[in-house]
Amino acid sequence: xxxxxxxxxxxxxxxxxxxxxxxxxxxxxxxxxxxxxxxxxxxxxxxxxxxxxxxxxxxxxxxxxxxxxxxxxxxxxxxxxxxxxxxxxxxxxxxxx
Numbered sequence: 001x002x003x004x005x006x007x008x009x010x011x012x013x014x015x016x017x018x019x020x021x022x023x024x025x026x027x028x029x030x031x032x033x034x035x036x037x038x039x040x041x042x043x044x045x046x047x048x049x050x051x052x053x054x055x056x057x058x059x060x061x062x063x064x065x066x067x068x069x070x071x072x073x074x075x076x077x078x079x080x081x082x083x084x085x086x087x088x089x090x091x092x093x094x095x096x097x
Contacts (some may be wrong), residue, residue, distance in 0.1 A: 007050040009084045018089040035094050053079040
């Protein structure tokens with residue numbers, strides 16, 4: 001039995017800026033462990049989207065969205081049939097981009 005195709009995952013500058021802002025938020029709050037954990041967990045989650053990008057619905061943003069279950073973040077991404085493009089990483093309490 002063949003293994004399902006995994007698509008490459010790329011990151012926009014907006015997504016990378018969101019990750020940096022999340023880290024900065026926790027650093028400024030003195031929450032050093034969270035400053036390391038949250039960005040790492042978000043990036044790990046983003047990488048897994050390439051395994052089944054169409055499993056995640058199109059949300060109010062008009063793009064596919066994966067809501068993380070262990071952290072309060074929503075990962076917004078595009079998929080063109082060849083690669084996943086991570087667009088934004090937003091806290092679930094914020095409005096859609």
